Amino acid sequence: MLYPWQGTTWQALRAQDARQHHALLITGEPGIGKLAFARHLAKSLLCESTSDAKPCEVCAACRWVEAGNHPDYRELTPVVEDEEADSESKAKKKPSAWITIDQVRELNDFVHLSAHRGGQRVTLVQPAEALNLAAANALLKTLEEPPPGAIFILISHQWRRLLPTIRSRCRQLPMPLPERAQALAWLEAQGLADAAAHLAEAGGAPLAAIERADASALALRRALLAELAEPRQLDPLALAERLDKQKLEVGKVTDWLARWVYDLARLGLADSVRYYPDDMSRLAPLASGLDPVRLMRYHDTVLAAKKLASHPLNARLVYEQLFFAYQQAVRPMPKG
Structure with missing residues (x-):
């Protein structure tokens, strides 16, 4: 049907x-x-x-x-x-x-x-x-x-x-994305809790929202975003080691990272976010003073890593490179 x-x-x-x-x-x-x-x-x-x-x-x-x-x-x-x-x-x-x-x-x-x-x-x-x-x-x-x-x-x-x-x-x-109200009504009819947040994180795609609402993946994603929100305290080596031990798919991690960086850049360019509206309290302070062009270049780097996710890569090495580069991408621009 x-x-x-x-x-x-x-x-x-x-x-x-x-x-x-x-x-x-x-x-x-x-x-x-x-x-x-x-x-x-x-x-x-x-x-x-x-x-x-x-x-x-x-x-x-x-x-x-x-x-x-x-x-x-x-x-x-x-x-x-x-x-x-x-x-x-x-x-x-x-x-x-x-x-x-x-x-x-x-x-x-x-x-x-x-x-x-x-x-x-x-x-x-x-x-x-x-x-x-x-x-x-x-x-x-x-x-x-x-x-x-x-x-x-x-x-x-x-x-x-x-x-x-x-x-x-x-x-x-x-085939266009469904209207937000229609998608939310359908998700709520499926019994999905916090449907609005999941729909936003899925970019407006209802079936993807249900897939992304898996409880275990949700907890891991929130833990990762919490660390990304504090780049000065971020330890790329330790984070890469933890993600590698958790056996997370590279495609999933790079997807979360790409969406987070996209929202940071969009905040600087359009004062809005697409994927993580519930994280505005963490995104907004971090986005202030960043270079959107540098962020989008880094975003392209993350997408390139995502495309290679199906290849037999060393996941830990991929994460280390991405997180070190992330710290550089979110360095505030010099004042004046």
Whole structure:
């Protein structure tokens, strides 16, 4: 089913008729329900009821899509590979960083077959930016000469990372963030305590707000921000060692750090914050007298570290470098 804030986007798409183009690229921030929207669209395209305004949710086709076993529906996602494990431990699973060319080749076999149910064949690719270069080029060939009845739905959190040629073969559907009041009402209906603070920290994305509200992660984030608020007392080596022992993901720590620095810079430039309004009492004194340009350069450094979070880096070394650089970034500008 669609989320409450997706009704307008759905109506606009249906008014254009999703069948008019063989490929749709859904873009927007993570945590706003793009995947749910795409699956809802896939159901409507494969639904065997007489109405095409929305999926009926009760026919065999709708139930098969929901269960992930419709013969004319495929989802292309990053593959799951075995981690290396010694003989005394069980092999664990972790998602790889890429959608591979072998997956696209298997997909090509699927899209060139006749539909089992006599309708269309629908493929959902998410996230599309996870296509490695070889896979992207292979998919591009199919998008350029799509078989009759084949429809592709691509989801992207970072559409600028896609090949321009792939973007040009798709009709783009930007999905906006929901209105704050609507998102808050939905979060409160889910029973989320302190919904406003979590929504702000998630940048206005309701599903991300629920994910970020995990109690253990919340306590760790607050502890980190408390130390960042006192840069003169901050011990980069000790903090890096503690975070490393806590086995926190580098991506999560760099995300918190980037949002904190963004709010510091925004306070200096626009006298407002986006992510941590509940921390204004700590942000405001620290932001006074800082160089916003220096902060944004440091912000770029943190984002670069975040992009490398999936690589096998030495987390402790990454933290040490970031926190030493943070102390330099929040040095007050000379007076006069």
